[in-house]
Amino acid sequence: MTFEYAPAPESRAIVDIAPSYGLFIDGEFVEAADGKVFKTISPATEEVLSEVAQAGEADVDRAVRAARKAFEKWSALPGAERAKYLFRIARIIQERARELAVLETLDNGKPIRETRDADLPLVAAHFFYYAGWADKLDHAGFGPSPRPLGVAGQVIPWNFPLLMLAWKIAPALATGNTVVLKPAETTPLSALFFADICRQAGLPKGVVNILPGYGDAGAAVVAHPDVNKVAFTGSTAVGKEIARTVAGTSKKLTLELGGKGANIVFDDAPIDQAVEGIVGGIFFNQGQVCCAGSRLLVQESIQDELLDSLKRRLSTLRLGDPLDKNTDIGAINSAEQLARITALADQGEAEGAERWSPACELPSSGYWFAPTLFTNVTQAHTVARDEIFGPVLSVLTFRTPDEAVAKANNTPYGLSAGIWTEKGSRILAVANKLRAGVVWSNTFNKFDPTSPFGGYKESGFGREGGRHGLEAYLDV
């Protein structure tokens, strides 16, 4: 029997979206120099939410100059004073969490359950965590009185718009840098609301500048000669391009790029928990997560049992209105991303992998993709190699721990991995051998501001979070 759920929509009345927004430069909302604007839409309904100024090269230059000017005073502030600004920001985020969660869900398409329970608490926590570092940098292990770098140019993706902003801005400000941040073109709104939080917190003008725009604006931020530090989260292809751009300069660079995380389930794993972990690992945020567990490696002897459980569990996932509190799977962020996921999944089928989705009705408007499972996948299949960045799980099998490790490491990426087994020595041995920056054992997709995050190999370099995250913004 199936349960019927009554709709449980979160009210969108709490958030007041203006018909248009400017760029946030030197503490003011301003129009783009060339007057360009673009529309941001709700991916769940294709409704136009607002019109946003589109930054170009001239705007980047203006913002960098504002940040440079602000740097002198901001970096000279006693750490304890900078800390208080960050604590204020953290508190205001907590106060406005509901508003921001609804806004993020509208602009991004992810379920309110996730923005409310995962994104926003983590956003506030990041500001709290790095606030406390601002007056303790001498004790962070980078030698006495480490210095900030200057102007940080930061380019962030659309999958966790406000959380990625927090990961970038909190450590930058705590260490005394000023910021020019470009949010993604499909999700500019929460960053613009953050500008208002900076205003409420009384943050000095020019310390944070927000430039909504497209890839060209991001490229201009990266290439600007007066930017001292570049931080980027996004695709590996763009990350390589950025690494080429900053080559031969003195700009410090950190990159958080793609992944093809292996989630390894051994025959003695707690099956129910593993199934929950697999679901969270690949269907959290519609799989639009760089550290998603997109390759399931199952020990051959439990493959049937595990897949039965997994399919049963997938059949209970609820896809639909992201603002409904009972929704598990929201909308894909953009038409472009949906096309990419669709093409890769079709390719998986064409290459002979077996495709399965639960019975699942997709809404008639907006961008949707049903949770999808591929079995009979080999390492040569595209769906086992390429990052899909969508709710698509590829299932491979193995017989021995060595084979599991070899398969898990058989990718140019090295961001995340999962291990499911009741045997402690096996967890530690396998975790040791995996070439990945984050290893979740008997859990998956856990984040915390105190915990360093970042990749090996082509998943990028540098770490965000924790004491390690300070290094990217200090002259060390």
Added chain:
Amino acid sequence: MSDRLSVFKTYKLYVGGKFPRSESGRVYEVTDSKGNWLANAPQSSRKDARDAVVAARKAFGAWSGATAYNRGQILYRVAEMLEGRRDQFAREVADAEGLSKSKAAAVVDATIDRWVWYAGWTDKIAQVVGGGNPVAGPYFNLSSPEPTGVVAVVAPQDSSFLGLVSVVAPVIATGNTAVVIASEKSPLPALSLGEVLATSDLPGGVVNVLSGRTAEIAAPLAAHQDVNAIDLAGADDVLAKELEVAAADNLKRVLRPQPVDYTETPGIDRLTAFLETKTVWHPTGSLGASGSSY
């Protein structure tokens, strides 16, 4: 009594624990600071560079998997062997860098002490840069440093021995394996270091020493898909930029050239430059919603 005719030494590369000549069969003249002929050094080819990467990759698993204590013991053994060849290196450094006997001896002493310094770091760096993270949840969460893999090292051009050791020792102390391009003008101390390493319990392939034209050898290393990081210490600005661009292809970790006084005790930057941070999470107690517990 007639003057004894000295025996010349044929300098060779050090790759995979063996001493090959360059596969290209080429050599180039190495002279002292006054232009007097010292030896013919092997002029490595792209193929030598690739062979060295293969050797370094092969050695990586065992070297990175060795205990930090064991790596420290072996590094210290290198210092012991260097001490025994103090006079030889003083002569070579004096010739290479045009230093007086006493100054060259001081450089060699500083170099041996540098090995000892790094030997002591192998089993301490993890405690300095790793540790437990107090996450807000019922999880055990530990970050530890791990070697990044095969590191290509463009050794400093002017400091043929102290500079060389200052860039090679931190790479292998942390468990990486290295392909080192010796100073183009003064490669002999580096090639002799290979002989020391070969007799110091250091497994073959952990350090591979190439001599020749820096730009010619560095280019294939920077572009090599199985090299994980590159130290550009001895590259000039133009070459460094070119190598950094090539390194972007597989997102190698890049340590840019920087002004360094090799006589100063180094910080830990060169150790951490070639380390990754791995963070492992595990639940403590409750295993989640279904209620299973410890």
